[in-house]
Structures are given as C-alpha cells and as structure tokens.
Amino acid sequence: MQENILIRKALESDVADMVKLMSDNFLGQQREQIEGEIAQSYYDAFHTIDRDINQMLVAVTSDNKLIGTLQISFITNMSFMGAKRALIEGVHVDKDLRGKGIGKIMMEWAINEARKSGCRFVQLTSNKQRLDAHRFYKKLGFTPSHEGFKLDLVGS
Secondary structure: OHHHEEEEEOOHHHHHHHHHHHOOOOOHHHHOOOOOOOOHHHHHHHHHHHHOOOEEEEEEEEOOEEEEEEEEEEEEOOHHHHOEEEEEEEEEEOHHHOOOOHHHHHHHHHHHHHHHOOOOEEEEOOOOOOHHHHHHHHHOOOOOOOOOOOOOOOOO
C-alpha cells in the first residue's frame, strides 16, 4: 500500500471524495453534509483555498483512490522576528487504513513542505475528543504547548 501513495495538490474533482472522507468519523458525521449532491459551499471553499498562495489543500491517493487529505496554511506573523509557521488542519485518513502508516507519511510530507517554505514552526489543533489523534501527533514530536479556543459565530 505505502509504495503506491501519491501526495499532490487537490483538484476540484477530489472535492466529493474529500467530503466523504471528512464525514467518516464521529465528529464529521455531525458537521458534514454528504446526503444527495455535494453542497456548492464545499466547491466554493475549494476554489477560495486553491486561489490562495498561502494555502495548500492536499489529496493523498493510492491506485487513484483518495485515501487521505489535509490542508496547510502558511502564516507569517510578527513574533519570533517575523517567523513563518505552517498550520496543518483537516487531517483525514480513510477509516479502513488508519493505523497503517498513511497518516505518518502525510504528516512527514507536510512537515517537509513547511521546511521547504521556510517555516520555523508547524502547529495544529485537534478536537479534545480525538484522543487517538493526540497520541499520534505526540509520537510525531508535537507537544500540547498551548490551549486552543474557538468561538462559533453561527451557533452563538
């Protein structure tokens, strides 16, 4: 399996499969809409991300089947003397392939992309309910150094 993996920039034709992948866990089932036709809002988001030079939406395939996805946002900020950082979000691996090293390959690839882009840091957030993911990120060397906060502007 691992020798057939291709990591590439996502294409519009990947959107429907990406949405299905995002919905195949307990959190995604609550927030993604996969019934019927894929909502136009997913395609709108894809195009916004695709046009932004500081964003990279990634498709991971094996034998032309989407098996993973993630998004990298490159952020330049004033702290650390104007250091650039990579924010990795939306990491999803096909539920039937979890635990087989695909996520590690994806994350190592993303970290390497951050290095190539001149980033000083790579950071991510992970829902507090995703304890397996937390163990996975810690094995990769990530430390839970900050407390994250979110304000839901639609639900409030």
